[in-house]
Amino acid sequence: MAIAGDSLRVRLEDVARAASVSPKTVSRVLNDEANVSDATRKRVLASMEAMDYRPHPSARSLAGNRSFLVAMLYDNNDNPASTYLAEIQDGVLEACDEHRYSMMVRPLRMRGDDFIRRLDALISDHHPDGVVLTPPITDYAPLLKRLRERNVPYASVSPMLRNGVIGVTMDEQAAARAIVEHLLALGHRRIAHVIGIADHGASRWRLAGYREAMAAAGLPEDSELVVQGGLRSAPVSPPRANSLRWSSGPLPCSPPTTTWPPVSWNARRASSTR
Amino acid sequence: MAIAGDSLRVRLEDVARAASVSPKTVSRVLNDEANVSDATRKRVLASMEAMDYRPHPSARSLAGNRSFLVAMLYDNNDNPASTYLAEIQDGVLEACDEHRYSMMVRPLRMRGDDFIRRLDALISDHHPDGVVLTPPITDYAPLLKRLRERNVPYASVSPMLRNGVIGVTMDEQAAARAIVEHLLALGHRRIAHVIGIADHGASRWRLAGYREAMAAAGLPEDSELVVQGGLRSAPVSPPRANSLRWSSGPLPCSPPTTTWPPVSWNARRASSTR
DNA sequence: CTGAAAGCGCTTACAG
DNA sequence: CTGAAAGCGCTTACAG
Numbered sequence: 001m002a003i004a005g006d007s008l009r010v011r012l013e014d015v016a017r018a019a020s021v022s023p024k025t026v027s028r029v030l031n032d033e034a035n036v037s038d039a040t041r042k043r044v045l046a047s048m049e050a051m052d053y054r055p056h057p058s059a060r061s062l063a064g065n066r067s068f069l070v071a072m073l074y075d076n077n078d079n080p081a082s083t084y085l086a087e088i089q090d091g092v093l094e095a096c097d098e099h100r101y102s103m104m105v106r107p108l109r110m111r112g113d114d115f116i117r118r119l120d121a122l123i124s125d126h127h128p129d130g131v132v133l134t135p136p137i138t139d140y141a142p143l144l145k146r147l148r149e150r151n152v153p154y155a156s157v158s159p160m161l162r163n164g165v166i167g168v169t170m171d172e173q174a175a176a177r178a179i180v181e182h183l184l185a186l187g188h189r190r191i192a193h194v195i196g197i198a199d200h201g202a203s204r205w206r207l208a209g210y211r212e213a214m215a216a217a218g219l220p221e222d223s224e225l226v227v228q229g230g231l232r233s234a235p236v237s238p239p240r241a242n243s244l245r246w247s248s249g250p251l252p253c254s255p256p257t258t259t260w261p262p263v264s265w266n267a268r269r270a271s272s273t274r
Numbered sequence: 275m276a277i278a279g280d281s282l283r284v285r286l287e288d289v290a291r292a293a294s295v296s297p298k299t300v301s302r303v304l305n306d307e308a309n310v311s312d313a314t315r316k317r318v319l320a321s322m323e324a325m326d327y328r329p330h331p332s333a334r335s336l337a338g339n340r341s342f343l344v345a346m347l348y349d350n351n352d353n354p355a356s357t358y359l360a361e362i363q364d365g366v367l368e369a370c371d372e373h374r375y376s377m378m379v380r381p382l383r384m385r386g387d388d389f390i391r392r393l394d395a396l397i398s399d400h401h402p403d404g405v406v407l408t409p410p411i412t413d414y415a416p417l418l419k420r421l422r423e424r425n426v427p428y429a430s431v432s433p434m435l436r437n438g439v440i441g442v443t444m445d446e447q448a449a450a451r452a453i454v455e456h457l458l459a460l461g462h463r464r465i466a467h468v469i470g471i472a473d474h475g476a477s478r479w480r481l482a483g484y485r486e487a488m489a490a491a492g493l494p495e496d497s498e499l500v501v502q503g504g505l506r507s508a509p510v511s512p513p514r515a516n517s518l519r520w521s522s523g524p525l526p527c528s529p530p531t532t533t534w535p536p537v538s539w540n541a542r543r544a545s546s547t548r
Numbered sequence: 549c550t551g552a553a554a555g556c557g558c559t560t561a562c563a564g
Numbered sequence: 565c566t567g568a569a570a571g572c573g574c575t576t577a578c579a580g
Contacts, residue, residue, distance in 0.1 A: 011573060022551045027575065035549050054398040058335035059573035062556050067332070076364065086356035090381065102378060102400060107364065124328040126376060285557060296567045301559065309565050333557035336572050555576080564566085 010051045019047040030055060057102070061127075070096050070103050071128040075137050077109045085134065088157055092132050104128070110137055116146055123150055130154060136199035138167070160201030172202045176209025184217050191219075194229035284325045293321040304329060331376070335401075344370055344377050345402040349411050351383045359408060362431055366406050378402070384411055390420055397424055404428060410473035412441070434475030446476045450483030458491050465493075468503035 012030070016023045021040060028036050029044040036044075047053075061067050072092050074085050089105060096103040106122055108115065122128070130153040137143055138159035147154050156167035176193075183191050193210040196203035207226070214221060286304070290297045295314060302310050303318040310318075321327075335341050346366050348359050363379060370377040380396055382389065396402070404427040411417055412433035421428050430441035450467075457465050467484040470477035481500075488495060 009573090013573075023574080024551055028550090031575090037549060040549085052398075056336065056573050057400065058332040058341070060575080061332035062330065062336055062558085063573075063575040065556075065575085076360075082357045082360035086350075086360055089379070090350065093379070093381070104376060104378060105363070105367070107367070124326075126331065283557090287557075297558080298567055299565090302566090305559090311565060314565080330557050334559080336574085337557075337559040339559085339572075550580085552579085556574090558572085560571080563568085
């Protein structure tokens with residue numbers, strides 16, 4: 001009886017023999033390195049395909065000193081919207097797959113004094129090549145500081161402070177404005193705004209967009225129509241918003257500020273010493 | 275500039291030197307193996323602690339031929355309740371942490387003819403030591419068959435067919451019955467039941483429990499009060515259930531059928547050849 | 549453009 | 565109860 005899924009492992013060395021090249025050459029092809037003739041590359045690729053070769057991730061990590069691992073960090077205490085996190089998670093996963101990275105998810109509650117220790121343990125235990133941050137920990141200064149100290153690249157989803165941060169954002173303000181303008185165009189005048197989690201930058205920008213559109217339409221702000229929604233730590237009853245209805249129609253949003261994975265991750269690595 | 279998080283790695287060998295023992299002995303302590311004197315074990319543990327030693331997961335995987343990885347498989351197409359999946363995910367994660375396993379999540383849509391190929395790729399690429407299945411793929415025969423063929427242990431959350439399967443279930447029928455009985459005790463008589471995703475065993479058992487309680491109370495079944503809810507593939511409007519209210523109070527549920535991780539995983543491994 | 553040698557940090561299989 | 569040697573499957577650093 002063989003170990004799970006390990007009956008007949010094909011190794012890089014086997015591919016090399018089949019293609020009549022050295023292991024190093026197969027490694028070059030595997031990693032898209034230069035200095036391989038087209039003919040050789042083609043031959044190696046054919047052998048890999050024919051033998052259904054799959055590089056062993058642990059061997060690659062150990063020898064190459066990189067984990068091919070992205071850790072997604074979230075605070076499921078301060079961000080109760082699991083649907084939101086699930087969508088981000090699926091997106092990160094998809095991107096990781098494309099680049100042949102694996103992904104791990106880590107709930108990391110900001111509250112609690114051992115936050116940094118748990119972050120350190122995560123890094124030491126799993127050596128992620130990079131981490132993805134979700135609101136609100138995108139803006140938690142001690143976290144960012146520690147990641148920089150330990151030289152772990154990070155990308156942020158919708159961070160509040162965008163300067164110099166790699167990540168994905170959209171123009172929340174313009175989007176909120178567009179929603180309100182859409183409702184205005186439909187003839188509505190009493191338009192409410194439910195404020196999101198206060199710690200999130202998106203909440204502020206959306207409120208600003210709402211106010212902007214209302215003001216532009218000459219409508220005075222009605223404090224009754226602007227309410228704080230969203231859970232913080234203790235569950236509260238959801239805001240009464242029965243009068244709100246979704247409208248269909250496209251929303252303008254700016255493209256992500258960067259592609260993923262961040263180009264600079266490779267750059268960083270290239271300039272590293274072992 | 276050092277590689278991310280890798281400035282001053284402490285290796286098993288370093289611990290061995292500090293504790294004046296061989297690497298093999300440290301390995302024994304690390305893996306809770308027998309044949310180490312208490313004094314030696316204590317000394318090694320002290321050194322590990324003092325040096326904040328963290329075994330390198332890739333080295334362990336490569337040499338030991340096990341990944342310390344559990345893959346959680348789900349179908350986020352047929353199971354639209356991301357909150358449900360998120361809760362399971364957090365639970366699996368917690369259990370993995372306790373046992374020093376890492377976890378990866380994998381959406382795996384049943385529809386699509388390349389299902390098995392994607393499963394194979396997952397196994398070959400990541401070598402999970404075991405997988406956790408969530409409804410409805412807990413009962414997808416081709417999946418289970420392939421897992422057995424490739425000798426990958428699996429545990430199922432609330433599977434429809436429980437015979438011989440390792441996993442976690444609760445007495446859904448008794449729980450539904452208890453809910454209905456609670457409502458009956460409050461004096462209600464018009465009690466509706468929204469049927470869950472038809473593929474899930476839980477949906478059937480809950481319906482059975484509802485019917486049981488209603489019948490026991492001598493109430494005839496009103497077909498208007500039993501409606502199919504839940505999304506399948508195409509989104510439909512949610513069932514009208516405004517008359518339903520949550521009641522508080524404890525629900526009876528049987529303990530999980532097994533502990534986690536399944537004992538048999540280790541047994542399986544022990545009987546394996548390399 | 550290609551390859552031989554050494555090494556990553558652990559565990560296995562064996563010996564005592 | 566303890567350890568010396570070999571090896572897991574890759575990559576690095578170097579040589580040509």
